[in-house]
Amino acid sequence: MNKLSSLIKGIILLLAYLVVQLLERQGVLLPYHVQILSLCCINVILVVSLNLINGFTGQFSIGHAGFLAIGAYASAYLTVVWQAPFLFAIICGGVLAGIAGLAVGLPALRLRGDYLAIATLGFGEIIRVIILNTDAVGGARGFSGIPKYTTFGLAYLMAIFTVVVIRNFVTSDYGRACLAVREDEIAAESLGVNSTYFKVLAFTIGAFFAGTAGALFSHYLQYMAPTPNQIGFVKSIDILIMLVLGGLGSITGSIVAAITLTIIPELLRGFAEYRMIIYPILLIIVMIYRPAGLLAGNELSLSGITQFVKGARAHGNHT
């Protein structure tokens, strides 16, 4: 049963990829559309990895773009200056971001709740200012001439990899320990869970994936600017909005939110202008009426969907 559903999911994912390839070849999807799909995948990685920190471990980071920035710039430096292979650059970007996550996590995690939020935001801004003052990566001028290595296929693969790894993590003993820390730190400690260790672990893993997303991002845009919009707190809050609307603690929610909130502004012209009015209103309404997010921490699943369809059908038969 379990194996079967994994197989079905695998086939669906493969089909989705083939359909995109086919539509692109047929000219139905323009390169621009495929670009948006790549961006969707990058955002999925960012949101799911932030979910590990904020949703599953109950910490509150609003500096995720800092890790993205490290991955983006480090990998770009590697491919541009050292001509390193892209895959190597992605891994290095991820590892460096992970190390930064560890370095930030260790001291910052002594803080709780809103203090932690501000500290992570501050950390993100410090990273940005350091980049702004580093001439080797273009400083304030920005980093241009990054090769376009990010293809849809690669971004898609990386997104799937991230989702699978993080899902497997949160459904293991490690993930349960993180959930315990989120739910009640004192109880978790009394049950032998080293809460600091798991906070730092979640931070490090989350940062690692944000770093890989950063590598994909810089080789997608081909140009990085050290602005708040691209690698600063505006970007962090963008990721946070997707996470919150999808639901803290729901991986499928994160995926759905990342994809929809990436596509909608691109599809609806004129929406962009009102986007930053509509999102905050949504954010406030969701927090007031449905604080667990649209999916309320639940996961969409194949069996859930088939059950829902069966239920609907049975209901239809009755009436």
Place this chain on the structure above:
Amino acid sequence: MAWHIMALQQLINGLALGSVYALIALGYTMVYGIIKLINFAHGDIYMLGAYFGFYAITVLKLSLVPAVLTSMAGAALVGVLLERIAYRPLRNSPRIAVLITAIGASLLLQSTAQLVFGASFKPFPQAIPFRRIQLGPVFITNRQLLIFGVAVLLMVILHIIVHYTKLGKAMRAVSMDKEAALLMGINVDRIISATFAMGSALAAAAGILVGMYYNRIDPYMGMMPGLKAFVAAVLGGIGIVPGAVVGGLLMGVAENVVVTIGSSTLRDAVAFAILIVVLLFRPNGLLGKKGIEKV
């Protein structure tokens, strides 16, 4: 210029900037003290205050003092509405939910301002002519004097309200124990509204002062000073009124010193570096007392 004269000059500039941070930080600290919320939107209220002042002077043709008062009243209203609509329904929700709402409120004010007032900056009308006054070897501008004067005046008024009025006593009671205050017949909702109103009014005054100081205002002007003022509040000890003043002044001076000896691009990193150091080594701030954590 000899280094000590330069240092003195930077001290003056830093104190001017710092008193603006202090005015904004007061709002943060009062709101935090009373409902334990980091009101992320506070910086945007400061921005709105600057715009209100701008329109009061250019459209309503008011002179400086009535313009400042109008703007303070307008900002107070926005602050009260914000609390009513966005924060009050969440008073018993998890902290994270409230924090997310506050971030949402901040974004909302910012983008609404951008839509209504336009995204580009506006030159702030100069209500008083610019003058430079020589004080021994250093200079002080009349605008800096104005900033000092207004900031000190408002802080004194705030101090009087908090310590010598019934409202202030009620505010202190609510910040210590909301339930007990309620049982003593204090209308907690009204006190919270009053706190938001006062904090927002102070921020609005700061907004106008900065508008005049830098000669320009824009919809994003609240973001950085807002965050820095928050850091100032934490530095002084969040929830402690004199702490916000001390923290604000220190932040202003520190920032000017770093910009002078380093580079202006480091300006924004100073605040956060201070923040992280303070949180790690003295999380209750310079004037804070060590609290006992309840198990």
Place this chain on the structure above:
Amino acid sequence: MATTPELMVNNLCVQFGGLKAVDQVCFSLKPQTLAGLIGPNGAGKTTVFNALTGLCPVTSGQISFNEKQLTNEAPHNIARYGIARTFQNIRLFRNLTVLDNLRIAYHQNRQYSLLCSVFRSARFKREEAQITAKAKEALALVDLADKADHIAGSLPYGEQRRVEIARALMLNPKLLLLDEPAAGMNPHETQCLLELIRKLRDDLQITVLLIEHDMKLVMNLCEELFVLDYGHLIATGDPKSIQNNERVVEAYLGGCMA
């Protein structure tokens, strides 16, 4: 049965600011005793538990468990040495299922690595199956096997207390600390609880120390009692002698036991 004490508490002091919540408390527990810690409200009973489990800092004095020093150890390390506890105000992971609540407590004994869990190795699957089986076993012990998939916070109060006990048992403890396990239970539930605690001690051969205000439960269940008043240990002994102890009667039992 071994007669050397398992838990030794020596001159324990816990101070909050100027307040001495626990002052110069000494006691010891032999293995497999059913012991009770009683005293009026605010006597410092829960503070003793918190000190024993590392949740509040010990100002001075020593705690040793099976000859290991536990004074001011981190709580998660204390759990490792075999001390498990429940909380007065029930600290279940309310939004998680009962089964997950229990599985979390197996954390210390998990062998598989991070890579095993990320790549779902055979070892991971085998061990997860074991953990689940073990959790179901523990649930069966407290008679809640059918509630495994319920959300913990949705259970009635009495069942939540039992889930918390089952969760503590997942640690394979040698010493189980129960903080007011009968609070909020009706007489029937209390009677079941009494039998449960006795059964746990006999079947699992563990030591139990409990804080309780229900004197009927305490007197019927416990073999040894420690009485705290204003942070001081004022009496130690079997229930009979405690009932007749003048200081205890004066400090605490006077009103309700006379």
